[in-house]
Amino acid sequence: MIRIDCPYCGERDHAEFSYGGDATVEYPALDAPAEEWHDAVFLRENVRGVQRETWHHVNGCRMWLIVERDTVTHEIHSVQPAHGGMARSLNAHRGPEKPE
Amino acid sequence: MTRFSAWSVFKAGLSGQKNWDRQWRDPEPRPEYDVVIVGAGLHGLATAYYLGKNHGAKNIAVLEKGWLGGGNAGRNTTIIRSNYMMPGNRQFYEHSLKLWENLSHDLNYNVMFSQRAHVSLFHSPAARDAAARRYNLMRLTGSDGEFWDLARLKKEIPHLNYNHARFPIIGAAVQPRAGNARHDAVAWGYARGADRQGVDIIQNCEVTGMEREGGKVVSLQTSRGSIGVKKVGLAVAGNSSRLWQMAGLGRLPIETHLLQAFVSEPIKPMLDQVVVYGVGGAHFYISQSDKGGMVFGGDLDWYKSYAQRGNLPLVQDVSECTTAILPCLSRVRLLRHWAGLMDMSMDGSPFICKTPLGNLYLNAGWNYGGFKATPASGWYFADLIANDRPDPTIGHFDLNRFSRGANIDERGAGPDPKLHG
Numbered sequence: 001m002i003r004i005d006c007p008y009c010g011e012r013d014h015a016e017f018s019y020g021g022d023a024t025v026e027y028p029a030l031d032a033p034a035e036e037w038h039d040a041v042f043l044r045e046n047v048r049g050v051q052r053e054t055w056h057h058v059n060g061c062r063m064w065l066i067v068e069r070d071t072v073t074h075e076i077h078s079v080q081p082a083h084g085g086m087a088r089s090l091n092a093h094r095g096p097e098k099p100e
Numbered sequence: 101m102t103r104f105s106a107w108s109v110f111k112a113g114l115s116g117q118k119n120w121d122r123q124w125r126d127p128e129p130r131p132e133y134d135v136v137i138v139g140a141g142l143h144g145l146a147t148a149y150y151l152g153k154n155h156g157a158k159n160i161a162v163l164e165k166g167w168l169g170g171g172n173a174g175r176n177t178t179i180i181r182s183n184y185m186m187p188g189n190r191q192f193y194e195h196s197l198k199l200w201e202n203l204s205h206d207l208n209y210n211v212m213f214s215q216r217a218h219v220s221l222f223h224s225p226a227a228r229d230a231a232a233r234r235y236n237l238m239r240l241t242g243s244d245g246e247f248w249d250l251a252r253l254k255k256e257i258p259h260l261n262y263n264h265a266r267f268p269i270i271g272a273a274v275q276p277r278a279g280n281a282r283h284d285a286v287a288w289g290y291a292r293g294a295d296r297q298g299v300d301i302i303q304n305c306e307v308t309g310m311e312r313e314g315g316k317v318v319s320l321q322t323s324r325g326s327i328g329v330k331k332v333g334l335a336v337a338g339n340s341s342r343l344w345q346m347a348g349l350g351r352l353p354i355e356t357h358l359l360q361a362f363v364s365e366p367i368k369p370m371l372d373q374v375v376v377y378g379v380g381g382a383h384f385y386i387s388q389s390d391k392g393g394m395v396f397g398g399d400l401d402w403y404k405s406y407a408q409r410g411n412l413p414l415v416q417d418v419s420e421c422t423t424a425i426l427p428c429l430s431r432v433r434l435l436r437h438w439a440g441l442m443d444m445s446m447d448g449s450p451f452i453c454k455t456p457l458g459n460l461y462l463n464a465g466w467n468y469g470g471f472k473a474t475p476a477s478g479w480y481f482a483d484l485i486a487n488d489r490p491d492p493t494i495g496h497f498d499l500n501r502f503s504r505g506a507n508i509d510e511r512g513a514g515p516d517p518k519l520h521g
């Protein structure tokens with residue numbers, strides 16, 4: 001079982017979460033050339049090793065998270081709120097982030 | 101090497117079946133080959149076999165990082181069918197099924213192909229209508245398809261849960277010519293057949309890099325030294341993106357996910373067909389092996405992974421699917437479960453195509469469905485490599501189809517690889 005340390009709820013089994021996908025994909029401007037959209041929608045790095053990815057705590061707080069996870073060992077290296085504003089307000093409550 | 105026949109088996113019986121020769125050689129790699137296939141899974145071995153058999157190609161090697169058949173080839177649930185709906189898929193998979201029908205004879209190796217019927221249950225009038233449309237389309241390409249009403253289904257498979265299922269079974273769409281084969285035997289049969297034609301199958305030989313010169317691959321770095329190449333075919337399933345990056349070609353429309361499979365302790369014969377269903381978020385398929393084990397599986401583990409091992413939530417999901425449809429199995433013990441690396445593509449369909457490098461060819465993106473595709477995949481990939489152009493049957497399995505807007509999305513799931521089960 002993979003355990004994900006949700007910044008809002010604490011450590012939970014991954015069965016509570018739903019995997020989103022590659023968090024490094026950046027969508028281009030709406031009027032960008034079709035090739036740029038093609039690359040963003042269809043092409044993937046498909047990392048073997050540590051990748052940044054999104055997870056949804058769908059059976060918990062329902063927040064989206066950015067997780068750094070090794071795709072070979074399933075070890076989790078970091079978990080952060082996907083939404084920058086939420087991250088800031090969370091840190092304001094908790095104080096500064098712990099050093100890694 | 102001995103040709104298998106009733107006589108050869110009888111004769112070997114006189115000496116206790118002890119004097120069979122090796123089924124394939126274990127050669128040292130040569131410094132250069134005309135064609136190198138990377139990956140001794142089913143697709144790589146079948147490609148090498150048809151390169152020799154259909155195209156008279158010589159001086160071929162298949163390089164395998166582990167042992168032949170140790171990847172998805174030996175990990176799948178062995179379902180073979182051609183009940184596809186999209187044009188392009190239908191012709192391809194029907195050709196594959198026809199090759200399966202003669203494969204044991206062609207290879208002189210018993211792949212235990214068993215046309216026991218593929219029975220797809222439906223649980224609502226809407227699902228029945230969708231299946232009717234699909235099976236009518238299949239018949240246009242010459243595939244066989246039937247409808248079984250509840251009375252017929254109960255007669256053929258009496259012990260399904262007809263009484264208190266949350267989604268009651270109302271009938272089934274059936275492909276009688278579909279079924280199973282013994283996956284290891286398919287790998288071994290193709291390996292033996294390829295070896296007989298002089299193909300060097302080199303195991304424990306991992307490709308770790310590629311050297312390019314003027315838009316071509318000139319040599320492969322391997323764990324057993326550098327090997328010069330005239331043409332290279334990639335057939336590495338879940339590792340396609342890695343090889344693609346070794347070739348310096350960037351990103352592919354593929355993600356690697358893990359799929360588990362399960363086998364129970366052996367029990368007496370109780371299920372003659374392949375039974376599948378998908379309803380209410382569940383997805384499940386089951387058949388019984390010749391040894392009596394119930395072989396079954398369901399969905400991916402849902403997160404991207406290169407680990408050839410699965411996780412427990414899926415064990416629970418799949419077990420629930422099993423007992424929902426076959427409550428009589430609830431006390432049967434699970435013997436083993438394992439996982440393989442699926443090359444999930446952006447539209448759920450494969451790639452058998454040329455690449456930006458002149459002498460590099462790609463065979464990938466098989467999702468859950470590459471076992472049934474094996475004979476046709478090897479057939480057309482060999483043809484592509486030999487003639488340097490795709491046969492019209494596979495012309496649409498290219499990498500540019502997304503930019504043409506010509507996705508072949510059988511499920512209509514969109515560009516999210518994990519959804520193309």
Ligand SMILES: Cc1cc2nc3c(=O)[nH]c(=O)nc-3n(C[C@H](O)[C@H](O)[C@H](O)COP(=O)(O)OP(=O)(O)OC[C@H]3O[C@@H](n4cnc5c(N)ncnc54)[C@H](O)[C@@H]3O)c2cc1C
Nearest residue numbers: 139141142143165171172173176177179307440470471472
């Ligand atoms: C659990 C499970 C159930 C399945 N069920 C079905 C089913 O019921 N029906 C169906 O049609 N399909 C099914 N499939 C899919 C099917 O098994 C695959 O699509 C198919 O086997 C892939 O082709 P292959 O056999 O060539 O792959 P593989 O056997 O995986 O071959 C690829 C080979 O490449 C080698 N390789 C990788 N990298 C390198 C390298 N750098 N150098 C050298 N060698 C390398 C690997 O070691 C491997 O042996 C299932 C798959 C799984 C995992």
Ligand SMILES: [Zn+2]
Nearest residue numbers: 006009057061
């Ligand atoms: Zn949470």
